[in-house]
Structures are given as structure tokens and as C-alpha cells.
Amino acid sequence: MTLSTRCFSAFALILLLLPASHVLAAGACGSPATPISAVQGQGDTSPLAGQGVTVEGILTFDARMDGGFSGFYLQQADSETDNNPETSEALFVYTRKKTGEPGERLRVTASVKEFHGLTELANVRSITACGSAPLPRAQVLTLLWPNALESFENMRVKVAQPLTIIDSWNLARYGELTLAAGDQVVPTEYLQPGPQAAQISHRNRQQRLLLDDGRGVRQPNPIPWPPGGLNGKNTVRSGDKIHELLGILDYRFGAWRLQPKKPPVFEPVNTRPPAPARPEDPHVRVMTMNLENYFNGNGEGEGFPTTRGATTAPTLEIQRRRLVEALRRPDPDILAVTELENDGYSDTSAIAQLARALGPQWAFVETPGADGSDQIRTGLLYRSDRIVAETPAERLNTGLFSQRGRPPLAQTFRPEGQRISIQIVVPHLKSKSCRGAKGDNRDRNDGQGCYAKRRTRAAHALVEWIEQLPPIPDLAGTLITGDLNSYFQEEPLQVLQHAGFTSMVHHFHPCTAQQCDHYTYRYKGEKGSLDYALASAALKARVLEAQTWAINADEPRALGYKNNLPGTTASPWRSSDHNPVIIDIRL
Missing domain, CATH: 2.40.50.140 (Nucleic acid-binding proteins)
Incomplete structure (x- = not known):
């Protein structure tokens, strides 16, 4: 045609x-x-x-x-x-x-x-x-461009080179995997927002092919990919390769897809990584993770379903076990968490029960009455046998954060028996979702999504607040760590960088269009970082390493706790939808 x-x-x-x-x-x-x-x-x-x-x-x-x-x-x-x-x-x-x-x-x-x-x-x-x-002979596909693909519609085709899996969102729902010639990076990870970034993202979407399963049913059972069926030990990760693609080039539901004549060959090149080893030099390890709505009902096994998170007590137990496995394995000293239920600090609160599940050495920071009215908040937990929480914690709950948003949390810590301390600030900025967006918060088609202006104003407010916090003696510096809902070149990150804060993951592992090995999120086939560990100028020289641990973003969402597929009950894999950030600091 x-x-x-x-x-x-x-x-x-x-x-x-x-x-x-x-x-x-x-x-x-x-x-x-x-x-x-x-x-x-x-x-x-x-x-x-x-x-x-x-x-x-x-x-x-x-x-x-x-x-x-x-x-x-x-x-x-x-x-x-x-x-x-x-x-x-x-x-x-x-x-x-x-x-x-x-x-x-x-x-x-x-x-x-x-x-x-x-x-x-x-x-x-x-x-x-x-x-x-x-x-008929299978025609060879070499370029995945729409104008080239149109001439092969409904025909037998084979793909000349291996393709990369870039998305598995609809794997369990429709039996689909999204493929491309190589992994695709969010353009605003490496380009400033604007027409060029939007153009590249549009081109990324055009250069894709869905691997389908030849069927039109929802929730196929068994899940067709990988061969043998998806479970906790037989996974397929974004970044893996697929070879020997042969079948019919089909066009359905607005996308080009391959209906395979035979199962293709899966090559697991993006294997599950072990938890990062701790450095030999004395240091403090800080780990940041979005918990993907950790809500615990009424804290007594009832009160389900809540507005977010687990819908039953047994499902909550699976979610908790998996989060605990993910949070424990890297052996952190301090945990900064986002998407935690905002339900106080009593024994039945979400943060208290998470601390108990982590173990008797774990304590948490409290800011009663200052947490705002959002359903979720940020939190800090720490190993009380290794770390001392110093000055009282504070929240930014004035100005932009007085009526809406999630008040950032600040707390100073020092290692047990040491004098030097570190100030940790945990923000969680407004998401890119366009629900309710008006005026300058609407999507400007520059690659930043909705609410970019609000996130930028929040970044300015965060910097001003940190500058006004009471001075702390023997402070090594400040670490801003949390979910900023902004990719590296977007305006909120520029504000923080201009204020002297450096994204330490990007410092150690720069992200380009061709190579981006450390990231925290995948969305619609593109990968990038929404979660950060940003060190002040004074702290930067003390950072030994900063990295992500790829346990979540590359895994199919079907492996999440709500589905409880075989082999996933106590697994860290897809315990959340964001990869954690881990930073080691010499104090």
C-alpha cells in the first residue's frame, strides 16, 4: 500500500x-x-x-x-x-x-x-x-521505518539482525514485547528539552516492532514469552536480545507487529545483577528507592483495599517481603524512600512496620504534624547500631509545599563514634502525569511532560530551604536523594546543578544516546533516571561510588507482587517499578 x-x-x-x-x-x-x-x-x-x-x-x-x-x-x-x-x-x-x-x-x-x-x-x-x-520467500527487514514496513504489510518477513527488547508492559496483558534495533534512551537524559528532544522521541516510537503471539486474547495463559512461560526464574528483561525473528508482518491497534511462525531465540544479555559490593574504604552507604505505593491498610491486617498499593493483607505481606529483600541485599546504612503511605508514626504505621520487617537494628525518622496532606510521603530509615540521627528532622511545608505536594524531609546523620556528619534531604516532586494540568503546567511538547514548571519551582524552593537550614558543625555536606520525576537535562535538574549539586550517578556513569548503563526507570520503551543522589560541592569529593541497581525497571510488570507468579514471593526482582540508587560516601 x-x-x-x-x-x-x-x-x-x-x-x-x-x-x-x-x-x-x-x-x-x-x-x-x-x-x-x-x-x-x-x-x-x-x-x-x-x-x-x-x-x-x-x-x-x-x-x-x-x-x-x-x-x-x-x-x-x-x-x-x-x-x-x-x-x-x-x-x-x-x-x-x-x-x-x-x-x-x-x-x-x-x-x-x-x-x-x-x-x-x-x-x-x-x-x-x-x-x-x-x-513465498520471507522478505528481509533491515530498517524499521514505517514507509519501508508498509510495503511488507501481511507478508512473510525475517529480521536480518537481532533486536533489543525495550518494553514488556503488555507482556502479560496481550502477549507483546516491544523491540527496536537497540535500547532507546529518553532524549532529555542527554539533550536539553525542546523540539530536537521531542523529535528524537517521536523517531524512537516509529522505529519499533512488537513481537506478538498470534492471538487476540487478554491475559494469555501461559504468558508466551520467554519460551517456557514467564515466572520468577524464567524472565525476559528489557535490554535482552531476540534472534531469528520469522513470521508475518502485521499491523494492528496502531502498531507494526510480528506474528511469529516459530518461537524466536532469546539471548539474556541484560542478566540480573548482584547487589553492588561495598567498598573496602570506610564509608556510609545510602540507598534511595521508590517503594511503588507501600500502604499497609490499618496496620492490623485489615482496612483493605486502601487507595493505593496492596489490596489485601496477604498481598501486602508479599509486597513487604519483596521490598525487604531488595532493601537489605545492598546492606545500606541509611534508606531514603518515596511513595510511602502518609499515615503517621505509630506502631501500626507503614514506616514502623517496614522498619520492624527490616530488623531490630532499624529505626526511622519522625516528623509528626509536618508531613502534609498527600496520600504518600518521603521517609528516612537507618541502622541505629551504625548511624546516629543528630539534630531534629525538618520538613519543608511552607510556600509551594504548604497546600499540595509532598514536603521534603531533611535529617543530619553521623556514623557511630565519629564526629563528621552528613545532611540528607529527601524530595519527591510532582509526577509527569497530565491529570489536572492547566496553564503553564500543561505538556509543552519539549520532552518534559506535564507539570515541568511546577517541578522547576519546587527545585528552586528546595535550594532556598536548604540554604536557610540551621548551620551544622562538622558537616561534610548535603545529599539530595529521592524521586525528582525529571530526567537529567530537564529544568529541575538544571536548577539543582546550578546551585552546586552534582548527580553522582551521572558523574561516575554518564548517560548518552548510545550508552546509558545506569538508570532508574523505563517508560513506554525509553529508559532514563528519575531518582537521584545529588551531592553538594563539599560532599562531592567524598563520594566513592554512585550507581543504580537494575532490579526493577527492566523486569516485566507481570512479575510484580500483585500477580505473585511462581518464584517471586521473596524476590527483589520487580519489587517496585524504579531501580534503587546506591551511593557510598567517605566520612
């Missing part, structure tokens, strides 16, 4: 000039028929839409099984194509009639229809089996 400057063969033109009754007549196998390329036409839609045609071709893929697409794919024999590399030689035939099987030549009389961008035959009047025939 692409533009072509070439003419149809004289034979095809004669067929198109025949009266409709001649074209509709089913006829015998081998009788004149409309070429499939003529049905596909020269543009994005068929010139014969709404008309009746008779075509003859080879059944290449049968999707009439239970849960399938209620039809099959029909492709012109290699010897009968129009030899035009810009036109497709295949159609989808929408029918439940049972005639035919793969490798059989069929003669079909039906009406041409456009269905959400897919050219198909529907209202099938007759299907005649014409004997076996060799399958």
Missing part, C-alpha cells in the same frame, strides 16, 4: 477494468484473479475498498484458532508478484470458514475493507482450495 511510480502489469490493468461482476465471480483455480498488490494499492488505503474481488494466493499463517484473529494471511506466489519492491503482496482474510491450511493455495472471493489501518478481505463469499504450494 505504498506510493509507487511503476505501472501495474498490463494483465493487472485489464483485470481492474473488468466489470465488477467479472471480478466477483469465484471461477476455477487458476482463472484470472485480481493481483493482491492491486488490492493493496498505491497509497495508505486500498483503491478497491468497499468493492468485491477474487484473489488467489498461498495461505502463510492461520489465525483461526481459539483466541486468534479470526482469519488467515494470504500471499501472492513468488512467481506471480508484480516485481515492485514498494508494494505489498499479501492480505489478511477475515473469516471463520475452515477451508485451507498453511502451504495451500486458495482462491478467495470477498470484499475489500480497511480495518484500523489494516487492509483486509471481509464478508467472504467463497474459499476454494487449489492444492499445495511452496510458501
